Amino acid sequence: MTPSPTPDTPPLTDISAETPTPGAGPGSRPRLQDEFEDRPVPPEHRRPLLSVSSVWFGFPMVLTNAVFGGVIVFNLGFARGMLAILVGCLVLGGYVGALSYLAGRTGNTFARIAAVTFGPRGATLVSGFLATVVIGWFAFQVGLTGSTLHAALGWPVPATVLLAGVLYVALAYAGIRALAVIGWIAAPLYVVLGIVAIVLALRETSVSDVLSYDGQAPAGGALAFGACVTMVIAGFIDSGTMTADFTRWSKNGREAVLASLTAFPLANLVALIVGAVVVGAGAAAAPASAGGDFLGLLTGQGGVLTAAAVAFVFVNLGSVSAHCLYNAAVGWGQLTGAAMRRLVLVIGTLGLAVALAGVWEHFETWLTLLGVFVPPIGAVIITDQLVRRRTAAARPAGARLRTVPLIAWAGGAALATVVHYEGPQYCDAITGMVAAALLHLALERPPRDAAPAPASASAPEPASERT
Helix, strand or coil: CCCCCCCCCCCCCCCCCCCCCCCCCCCCCCCCCCCCCCCCCCHHHHHCCCHHHHHHHHCCCCCEEEEEEEHHHHHHCHHHHHHHHHHHHHHHHHHHHHHHHHHHCCCCHHCCCCCCHHHHHHHHHHHHHHHHHHHHHHHHHHHHHHHHHHHHHHHHHHHHHHHHHHHHHHHHHHHHHHHHHHHHHHHHHHHHHHHHHHHHHHHHHHHHHHHCCCCCCCCCCCCHHHHHHHHHHHCCCHHCCHHHHHCCCCCHHHHHHHHHHHHHHHHHHHHHHHHHHHHHHCCCCCCHHCCCCHHHHCCCCCHHHHHHHHHHHHHHHHHHHHHHHHHHHHHHHHHHHHCCHHHHHHHHHHHHHHHHHHHHHCCCHHHHHHHCHHHHHHHHHHHHHHHHHHHHHHHCCCCCCCCHHHHHHHHHHHHHHHHHHCCCCCCHHHHHHHHHHHHHHCCCCCCCHHHHHHHHCCCCHHHHHCC
């Protein structure tokens, strides 16, 4: 199947220099290693559903999710904790799926899709923010590699962080094909070792004990239900919002949605459940801070399993680190016109420096930032390009900065901030999404000088792509 006619972005002179990519001129075939960060992925370079799914499916199969799942169950107990996990996964699945549909339909990067809603200059702000935020997530995963192997095996943190950073940068440098390959390795490895960890955790307890686990967090310091839902959403909301950088390779919008659903809710839910069961079984070493980190269960079982655990850490955290670095490089490539691979090296070096400095340890503050400021961005784009598609299609071209979507983003983030501090029993991530969407619906009006277009109409074609 070939992609359906797609809405494209307004002129992108403020987002990208639009410099020609070698081999991308009229009538020529792009280079095989071209990542198409400056234009839509051509139909002949779209990838099969299985290939795109492998990129996303392996992404949330990460040890970090086991940590989060365990922390949630430690605070809420197993039954309420699993409910919070399920709600967060379903919300994240709907959010990423909707944005993925736009990506598969257009073949565009997140920055180009954002330009339809926010205007090129507004998209510069939005895309720059997310492309910068995701660098911090890369640094967190690199730092977590060092701290995890230090806690389990006594490896020196700085040397391990340096080694991990170099390996993960090399993986992202290889591009989308390498991300697909590492996804095929990371996801099955997580499932296998996760099952082994659960079996080991259940040696001295029973399934009924796990299901009846009430949680051990002090009553005054426990996370509220809404905060736990936000933790699930915030864990992947940044790259989830930038899903177009991955799912733009899909053949069409439907396949892009299917590819994203393999990750959210499916793989994400599995990864969180492993950590939840480990904590519910009482087998976690430090459930309050390290949640369901199950590496310690594996490293005490002999040489073979220990070696498998070490490989697991590098493959598992390397997968998510490379995805985040790829997001950042594609985003900044769109903003600056620089080549994606060159930016991988520059941004990777910066993220590695942050990891070595130990900034990654403040992950709770980081999750708060993600849960408050990022969800309203995607909610505005979904509202504009899916809910109000006719209005977007009828919009005259030429606006460089669109203030209504920016106001909706700011309003959603502001209300989410208030909820975070004043109503922690509620979910600030969902609050921000809903508030931003409602603000956009209330403030956005169809242009008076343009007749409403049919639902299938496309947004104005980029001037740089007109012939």
